[in-house]
Amino acid sequence: MESLIKVENVSKRYGKRVGLDDVSFSIQPGEIIGILGPNGSGKTTLMKILNTLIADYDGKILVDGQPLGVHSKEVISFLPDEPYFEKGQRGIDVLNMFVDLYKDFDYNRCIQLLSKFDIDSHLYFRQMSKGMKEKFLLSLVMSRRAKIIMLDEPIGGVDPVARDVILDTILENYDENQTLIVSTHLISDVERIFNRVIFLKEGAVALDQEVDDIRIHQRKSIEEMFKEVYGK
Numbered sequence: 001m002e003s004l005i006k007v008e009n010v011s012k013r014y015g016k017r018v019g020l021d022d023v024s025f026s027i028q029p030g031e032i033i034g035i036l037g038p039n040g041s042g043k044t045t046l047m048k049i050l051n052t053l054i055a056d057y058d059g060k061i062l063v064d065g066q067p068l069g070v071h072s073k074e075v076i077s078f079l080p081d082e083p084y085f086e087k088g089q090r091g092i093d094v095l096n097m098f099v100d101l102y103k104d105f106d107y108n109r110c111i112q113l114l115s116k117f118d119i120d121s122h123l124y125f126r127q128m129s130k131g132m133k134e135k136f137l138l139s140l141v142m143s144r145r146a147k148i149i150m151l152d153e154p155i156g157g158v159d160p161v162a163r164d165v166i167l168d169t170i171l172e173n174y175d176e177n178q179t180l181i182v183s184t185h186l187i188s189d190v191e192r193i194f195n196r197v198i199f200l201k202e203g204a205v206a207l208d209q210e211v212d213d214i215r216i217h218q219r220k221s222i223e224e225m226f227k228e229v230y231g232k
């Protein structure tokens with residue numbers, strides 16, 4: 001089967017600092033993948049490159065058989081690390097933008113998610129807390145029926161109870177024909193959701209393994225594996 005995402009020998013430097021170091025992997029349709037690693041390991045750099053927010057990198061990337069560009073933006077619904085809202089905008093303004101921009105946007109699903117998170121889309125972003133803004137944007141991103149859903153730290157800014165609600169919402173609202181890629185450093189909260197994990201360490205792939213393989217054959221939890229790889 002042709003890979004949905006193919007990343008080949010991708011490196012990115014920020015001056016002397018290493019963002020990514022010769023990263024290669026392929027993702028097949030329908031996988032649920034965790035991109036895991038501690039702060040500064042390269043998760044956001046990878047997500048930004050895949051979503052054309054960083055253009056100067058080395059290596060080759062194909063998404064759905066095509067180089068990054070108009071098509072990859074069409075097939076990837078992306079939740080960035082930090083919401084990009086203007087304080088003077090209301091939720092409903094951005095919701096309407098999504099309706100106009102994305103043919104695959106499911107308005108009814110979005111309204112349901114906002115109501116589940118108890119978010120009033122008529123509020124201005126300056127009236128929303130960080131967690132509310134994250135939930136608002138997550139509702140928009142999860143409402144696109146895109147081939148690929150890519151979430152950069154979706155639970156980073158919310159309290160532990162809200163984390164579980166968000167993870168359940170992600171799992172309940174992704175379609176089986178979608179591919180889900182989630183980056184996080186909060187391993188213990190997310191380990192139940194993935195089929196496969198890719199660990200990044202100092203910008204390089206330190207482990208790329210099926211979760212069943214880790215659990216059944218190596219008899220370890222992802223958290224134990226994480227501690228082993230990162231020596232924590």
Ligand SMILES: Nc1ncnc2c1ncn2[C@@H]1O[C@H](COP(=O)(O)OP(=O)(O)OP(=O)(O)O)[C@@H](O)[C@H]1O
Nearest residue numbers: 014017018019038039040041042043044045046185
């Ligand atoms: N704009 C930048 N300028 C210089 N260095 C950067 C820049 N962005 C990232 N880096 C460096 O690249 C490396 C990877 O950072 P990145 O943000 O991709 O990590 P991360 O795994 O997403 O971290 P976190 O979990 O803290 O979000 C770090 O060493 C970081 O200091």
